[in-house]
Amino acid sequence: MKILRKFLAISAAVVVALASGVTVAHAASPPTVYDTPGGHISGDRLWNTECEKYSSNVVRCSTKIWATQVHLQGGRYVWKTGWTFNNLSYLSSPRASWAGNNLGRTNNRWVSGGKTWRTECDTATTGQGGCRSYVWTKQVQAKKSGSRWVYSNAEGWVFNNLVLFSSAKLPAVNKVPAWIIDTPGQWLEPQGLRWGPIRLTHRGEDLARLGYLREVGPSTCRFLDSSPSLENRGVRAEFSQYGTWFVALDTGFIPTKAGARVGMTVGQVKALHGAAFKVVPKDHYEETHYFGSVREGAYELQFRVEGEFVDEYEGEKYYEYAPRRPLVDSDVIVEISAQEYTDDVSWDVC
Numbered sequence: 001m002k003i004l005r006k007f008l009a010i011s012a013a014v015v016v017a018l019a020s021g022v023t024v025a026h027a028a029s030p031p032t033v034y035d036t037p038g039g040h041i042s043g044d045r046l047w048n049t050e051c052e053k054y055s056s057n058v059v060r061c062s063t064k065i066w067a068t069q070v071h072l073q074g075g076r077y078v079w080k081t082g083w084t085f086n087n088l089s090y091l092s093s094p095r096a097s098w099a100g101n102n103l104g105r106t107n108n109r110w111v112s113g114g115k116t117w118r119t120e121c122d123t124a125t126t127g128q129g130g131c132r133s134y135v136w137t138k139q140v141q142a143k144k145s146g147s148r149w150v151y152s153n154a155e156g157w158v159f160n161n162l163v164l165f166s167s168a169k170l171p172a173v174n175k176v177p178a179w180i181i182d183t184p185g186q187w188l189e190p191q192g193l194r195w196g197p198i199r200l201t202h203r204g205e206d207l208a209r210l211g212y213l214r215e216v217g218p219s220t221c222r223f224l225d226s227s228p229s230l231e232n233r234g235v236r237a238e239f240s241q242y243g244t245w246f247v248a249l250d251t252g253f254i255p256t257k258a259g260a261r262v263g264m265t266v267g268q269v270k271a272l273h274g275a276a277f278k279v280v281p282k283d284h285y286e287e288t289h290y291f292g293s294v295r296e297g298a299y300e301l302q303f304r305v306e307g308e309f310v311d312e313y314e315g316e317k318y319y320e321y322a323p324r325r326p327l328v329d330s331d332v333i334v335e336i337s338a339q340e341y342t343d344d345v346s347w348d349v350c
Contacts, residue, residue, distance in 0.1 A: 030195065031180055031195055031196075034089040034162070035061055036178075036180050037049050037050055037179050038180035039209075040180065040196070041210075045065060045066065048083060057093055058090055058091070058174075059093075061088070061177075062085070062088055064083040064085055064086055067082075070141075072140055072151075077149075087162065092164040092171065103161060104131055105131070106120055108120075115136065117133055118134050118157065121163075126162075129167055132161070132163075133159075133160050134157040134158060134159055135160045136157055137155070138154070139156070140154075180195055183196075186254055188249055188256050188257075189256070189301070190297075190300050191338060193247065197212070200245055200299065200339070200340065204239030207237070208224055212227055213225065213239060214226075214227050223240040224239040233254070234252070235253075235254065245339070247338040248338070250262060250334065250335050258272040260273060260333070262333055265329060265331060265333070266328065266329050266330070269333060277292055277293070277294055278294075279292055279293075280293045280343070281326075283343060283344045284345050284346055287324065289321060289345070290305075290322060290326050291327075292333070295341055299338065299339065299340055300338075300340075300341040301336060301338060303335075304322050304334055305327055306322070321345070322345075
């Protein structure tokens with residue numbers, strides 16, 4: 001494929017304070033950085049969340065944020081960039097499960113682990129049916145003054161964790177939620193996966209930092225390709241050094257929004273996508289091949305059928321990339337790609 005778009009590198013903003021606003025989604029809401037395991041991009045920031053059982057009926061999620069912070073080391077102020085703890089979220093559970101636990105009841109001052117804490121519940125800040133805990137801690141603050149940074153040490157309350165109580169409107173969560181790629185309601189749309197950061201609008205370097213892409217290829221041609229965690233689910237995402245970027249499915253693990261999956265026939269896909277599905281000719285190294293396409297503005301879902309048999313070598317059969325004739329209803333879809341719309345699918349990674 002010729003270059004689809006240029007990759008715009010944007011430097012990450014320096015961060016010296018952690019986000020503290022936390023809202024955990026209801027079961028029917030989109031997954032959030034606070035209640036769903038996996039890497040996220042939200043508010044132009046990178047987040048990484050892990051969830052585990054805290055007790056027999058309470059699930060706890062720990063969220064980190066990619067940030068730059070200032071630390072005082074050996075009398076010098078040092079800037080460090082990396083994954084930094086943001087907060088803990090205890091997902092909805094019965095209030096009775098928190099009896100006697102300072103994280104789940106109002107307590108203006110308590111001590112644990114040598115630190116001073118306070119917890120507030122059912123306030124305007126927490127909302128009815130929730131508690132927030134804060135820890136008293138020292139922080140380095142950095143402020144720009146002209147061309148110089150001015151540093152100071154400060155003490156104060158820092159948000160640490162949130163506890164949610166279940167109710168008729170907010171069911172209890174007693175199992176670790178699915179990884180974001182496996183979240184119920186996941187599908188492929190023209191700009192990428194519905195849930196999660198695997199979308200054409202995001203930068204390849206950010207997805208690599210989140211663990212979805214990995215650098216591969218020889219030194220003269222390095223590009224970003226799918227990590228094993230994606231490949232095991234039949235998802236391929238690739239970002240070349242020239243900016244070519246696509247997300248493709250090669251198994252029926254994830255459908256399109258209309259329900260089309262790899263392994264279906266063209267006729268079945270037509271029935272699901274209706275008039276939006278078009279059979280279009282595209283250039284493939286100066287030869288015309290045919291594909292299915294569902295276009296939305298500048299993006300498309302491309303449906304590929306295996307081309308004619310070419311040869312067999314050491315037990316492996318080789319076929320052309322796609323048919324040189326228009327698709328027919330009995331053709332079987334072997335790949336569905338989300339990409340910028342293109343009429344040239346001559347793959348030039350480097």
